[in-house]
Amino acid sequence: MSIRRKTIFSAATRPSAVSVYSATLYSNDEDDRHLLSRYYSALYIHKADVYHVLERQQGRRTLIYHLFVFSLTLISLVFGSISTIDAWRLRLNKPLYYGELGLCIFFTYEFLLRIWSAGCLAKYRTWVGRLMFITRSVIVLDILTLLGFALSIATGITTGEFPEIILRFLPLLQMIRFLRVDRQLTSWRILKGIIIKHHQELTVTIVIGFMFLITGAYLVFIAETPIDPNLNTGSFKSMADSIWFSIITMTTIGFGDISPKTFIGKIVTTTICYLGVAFWCLPVGIIGSVIDSLFFSSFYHVF
Incomplete structure (x- = not known):
């Protein structure tokens, strides 16, 4: 009995190709090596798919994902701003805390996926390449934002609520996180080009x-x-x-x-x-x- 699976490269990151591999029972070492090479080939394709969704700005899946992230960051920013109102401060403190905790876990997982999927490119495949990827300005902004939210969440880990001093500076962190929506800095590059040209x-x-x-x-x-x-x-x-x-x-x-x-x-x-x-x-x-x-x-x- 065999199981077949097809994965198609997207046009933005790789040529149109189809990888078809079969998982069957083999008895000798040559067939095992053949299966292993097929497995790593499929893993590379999946890694490139993840990188395409997270780092590129083309394709329907990428658009849907970034709209989802944009909605999450916008909702958190709205709730963070409402929490500064005295009448809503006590009511929204605990929901806001657990909401930011969930977003921190989500964006941490996304950050790890970015580092893992960057290996689909030759220049980021080694450990030195991964360090080059991490030192990019956008990734550094991600790291600083995650550290800021992690420290803010750690201050209320015993009570499940943000302290008053954290609530005052929480909208600032949320606005910085909102900037990461435009990861390729396309908007700023367009504005820079317009200013230079005109x-x-x-x-x-x-x-x-x-x-x-x-x-x-x-x-x-x-x-x-x-x-x-x-x-x-x-x-x-x-x-x-x-x-x-x-x-x-x-x-x-x-x-x-x-x-x-x-x-x-x-x-x-x-x-x-x-x-x-x-x-x-x-x-x-x-x-x-x-x-x-x-x-x-x-x-x-x-x-």
Whole structure:
């Protein structure tokens, strides 16, 4: 009786090939060696499959797995933020502790799988190669994150709850763990490429916007303050207040803590609002158009 199994290499990490091996009863040493070589061949294929899912960014299985990891990290970040509310602190402390314990075990197992599966590549196959793999910046971030969560969990191992000091810094660790979702740093590389390619346009728009910002702040300060500082009873006590007002006005936030009272100050404020919409949105449009073109050019290569 024989058992047959097929494993197909994925196109991203290896050529299209099929490994078919049989597990039967053999009696001599040659057949045993043959079975052993088949076993290691199949093990290599499985190792490459795991490496492809964990380290590559292509394929449906990889997309599903990283969406799952993204969901876990996002949920933990949300619960960690809610736990800082006084009304929910005591209720969520214990569930948050055991949830982080489960995530720490999960990501530790994933980390070990990454080291094991890296052996499918020739440069990482030896112990020296594994050390090279571990010293990568992304893996170092994983190690530091795991150590941080392990120490945090160890502080509450007797009570099953996080101490108050840990709850204050837990969202920081969760945000650092959230950064590991983009393991290949693709987003930062795209942003870096956009800045390098369109640095002249971005520099011009930022400089012009900054000039309008300072000019508007100065004009509002002149319009809203009297010549004698001792007679100043308005909201704009200094040039720093005017710059703060100009920033929140040009970005169309408008907190309302400071507002102009004179007619000239209101005219200047209206101009600042218009210029803020016109010029501060230009860098966003430049970056967005390049990302849109990159998305459509690479969309059909994802699957």
